[in-house]
Amino acid sequence: xxxxxxxxxxxxxxxxxxxxxxxxxxxxxxxxxxxxxxxxxxxxxxxxxxxxxxxxxxxxxxxxxxxxxxxxxxxxxxxxxxxxxxxxxxxxxxxxxxxxxxxxxxxxxxxxxxxxxxxxxxxxxxxxxxxxxxxxxxxxxxxxxxxxxxxxxxxxxxxxxxxxxxxxxxxxxxxxxxxxxxxxxxxxxxxxxxxxxxxxxxxxxxxxxxxxxxxxxxxxxxxxxxxxxxxxxxxxxxxxxxxxxxxxxxxxxxxxxxxxxxxxxxxxxxxxxxxxxxxxxxxxxxxxxxxxxxxxxxxxxxxxxxxxxxxxxxxxxxxxxxxxxxxxxxxxxxxxxxxxxxxxxxxxxxxxxxxxxxxxx
Numbered sequence: 135x136x137x138x139x140x141x142x143x144x145x146x147x148x149x150x151x152x153x154x155x156x157x158x159x160x161x162x163x164x165x166x167x168x169x170x171x172x173x174x175x176x177x178x179x180x181x182x183x184x185x186x187x188x189x190x191x192x193x194x195x196x197x198x199x200x201x202x203x204x205x206x207x208x209x210x211x212x213x214x215x216x217x218x219x220x221x222x223x224x225x226x227x228x229x230x231x232x233x234x235x236x237x238x239x240x241x242x243x244x245x246x247x248x249x250x251x252x253x254x255x256x257x258x259x260x261x262x263x264x265x266x267x268x269x270x271x272x273x274x275x276x277x278x279x280x281x282x283x284x285x286x287x288x289x290x291x292x293x294x295x296x297x298x299x300x301x302x303x304x305x306x307x308x309x310x311x312x313x314x315x316x317x318x319x320x321x322x323x324x325x326x327x328x329x330x331x332x333x334x335x336x337x338x339x340x341x342x343x344x345x346x347x348x349x350x351x352x353x354x355x356x357x358x359x360x361x362x363x364x365x366x367x368x369x370x371x372x373x374x375x376x377x378x379x380x381x382x383x384x385x386x387x388x389x390x391x392x393x394x395x396x397x398x399x400x401x402x403x404x405x406x407x408x409x410x411x412x413x414x415x416x417x418x419x420x421x422x423x424x425x426x427x428x429x430x431x432x433x434x435x436x437x438x439x440x441x442x443x444x445x446x447x448x449x450x451x452x453x454x455x456x457x458x459x460x461x462x463x464x465x466x467x468x469x470x471x472x473x474x475x476x477x478x479x480x481x482x483x484x485x486x487x488x489x490x491x492x493x494x495x
Contacts, residue, residue, distance in 0.1 A: 188234035296324030298347035
């Protein structure tokens with residue numbers, strides 16, 4: 135039973151393929167989003183969404199069965215005239231869990247991948263497979279319930295904990311920062327650091343702790359991202375992000391500096407530094423950030439029907455911004471002759487300096 139609960143949580147966190155597909159296949163009369171329309175002829179489409187639930191198949195099927203399914207999906211998609219026409223540049227592939235579709239995705243590296251982050255260690259994505267120019271970062275589905283305006287008002291006086299974290303303290307790769315932070319912060323006044331547990335009890339404990347805290351620690355997991363960031367946002371708890379290479383969802387639209395604090399790993403593990411920094415944040419700044427959290431939470435709540443300014447809506451808005459570049463590369467690839475120089479493959483690979491910008495809605 136415990137394993138099934140863990141699987142359900144994994145599906146929920148990475149179920150973006152379900153929510154996007156649910157929006158696309160809904161009758162137009164029931165859809166609230168009008169900035170994307172489903173068409174039935176390949177010639178009429180600007181983009182092609184590949185409706186495969188990559189995470190569910192990875193966790194529920196035997197390894198060889200899963201690989202066979204992936205190969206079958208790969209063959210069907212790449213045999214289509216639409217794929218051949220653009221070499222996949224205008225196709226959208228949901229691979230939100232870093233293990234999903236891994237055995238065949240090298241053959242689909244031209245497609246737009248929907249990702250949780252862009253880990254650069256090589257453990258999850260190989261060089262040349264992902265880039266900010268081509269792909270799109272999507273938020274995890276929150277594991278906790280929304281703290282609505284009534285909840286936020288009632289929890290205001292109950293937020294006595296300065297900094298809260300509940301989750302696995304031992305992670306691989308970039309997540310090793312968790313154990314260092316745990317060792318540094320454990321037992322400190324105003325701090326609650328707990329090893330996480332699966333199931334409804336664990337979920338309730340995390341939700342309760344976030345709603346009683348001013349700041350919520352959001353360190354890197356096995357990859358730079360963590361579902362705890364989005365749990366904190368919908369709980370009205372100001373995220374303290376310790377993940378030096380994190381790329382954030384919809385950052386061309388949202389300004390995360392209004393709702394979160396960004397701390398470098400080297401500073402965070404210095405004895406006493408993090409708590410001194412958090413205690414220096416003024417009450418007025420805390421109130422302002424918490425007000426912004428209440429406004430921003432709608433951007434991370436998947437729903438049916440999909441809501442304006444919800445994550446599904448922001449996905450389609452970000453996709454629309456990629457269309458010109460997609461058409462540029464597609465048309466250029468279609469007209470070059472064999473004597474031409476190699477096609478331009480410029481990628482934006484500037485290091486993330488943990489100081490995101492952008493215009494807020």
